[in-house]
Amino acid sequence: MTEGVVERSRPRDRILETARDMFHKHGIKGVGVDAITEAAGTNKMTLYRHFESKDDLIVECLRANAAKAGAMWEAFEAEFPGDKLAQLHAWVRKAAAMLNADGRGCDMANAAAELTEPDHPARLVIKELKEAQRERLVTLCRDAGIGQAELLADTLSLLFEGARVSVQTVGAEGPSTQFVRMAEGLIVSFRGTAAG
Amino acid sequence: MTEGVVERSRPRDRILETARDMFHKHGIKGVGVDAITEAAGTNKMTLYRHFESKDDLIVECLRANAAKAGAMWEAFEAEFPGDKLAQLHAWVRKAAAMLNADGRGCDMANAAAELTEPDHPARLVIKELKEAQRERLVTLCRDAGIGQAELLADTLSLLFEGARVSVQTVGAEGPSTQFVRMAEGLIVSFRGTAAG
DNA sequence: CTAGGGTGTTACCGGTCTGTAACTATGCAA
């Protein structure tokens, strides 16, 4: 009765979820473990019983983000079963929606900007997850029957990545407003050229 | 009359230069003022005699970066006087060179990722300087006789921005390798369409 | 020579950070 909060989930899940949100909003070095545990309604000892270190927590947060992104791809397939071109356009719409979601960029890109030590554990998983994402987009382009699928996928991915940092620096009214127009134009252009 | 021998630049210049380098390499929150002054061969008191605070130093570093970038544009004009299209291609080559320079992205984008407080003094100058950069590229495209100059400029700028974060996340062997090909293709494509 | 501005040195303040120790409280299961 008196407790109506989200105390239903287990401390580990609450910590992970809260950390994801706070890292996203305030950056990784801008949030301490004390603030995370307090916001998660638990305490520091419990955090360190579930995670080896803050770096470990960071890595788990990045993996959780990637898992959520993976679910997005499954949603595309569910919405347009077999229609790969429609799924590609869905990706463009979803990307545009993320641009307007909040003024923060990609969590992995932001993490890479903050964690500069070359052997930081997060850098490995960032590279791994970004490469997996790229592979997915390349496959989607190829299955959509587009020639030079790699080039289109890389171009779209660079445009999106650039748009995300653009909203973070100059805001949502900057060059990123043209993202959909650019992306759709590119898809049309690549569809026009014969495969090869 | 008094000046002449510059065997060693003044403390303020050394601090500014050192801070620019260290912020670039290790991020802003990853470097303390003690480390900066020590690397600059001076001490903390001297830093605080020339800069109001670390935030003030950050802003001055960003402005110094922008000034250096401004010199780049003048170099284009000096190398290809009046030939705006050649200057645009020079911009593409210069951008590609920056991608391979080191694995770090744009200092302003990285600063925006780190400094999340909405009213942080650095955010204002980042927006101001990025908008100035964009205006320069738009003007160059327009003077090069390209129709839809804004759209080309924004597309190129997003591609470049995306390529910089890409090298920072997956490395220089990722999608950013195709940057020149993408950019040149876009310029050709936009030149083909009639102005209007 | 002298005065003074720029610089260097040392020590310190109050705060925050990650991470740990020791102990207590709770809930569930045999």
Next chain:
DNA sequence: TTGCATAGTTACAGACCGGTAACACCCTAG
């Protein structure tokens, strides 16, 4: 009931952070 895993509490260690005070130094202008 007993036993054990999980979670909460308090306190602390050790390091680092941005920023300041007080004072000694040196070079040069006058």
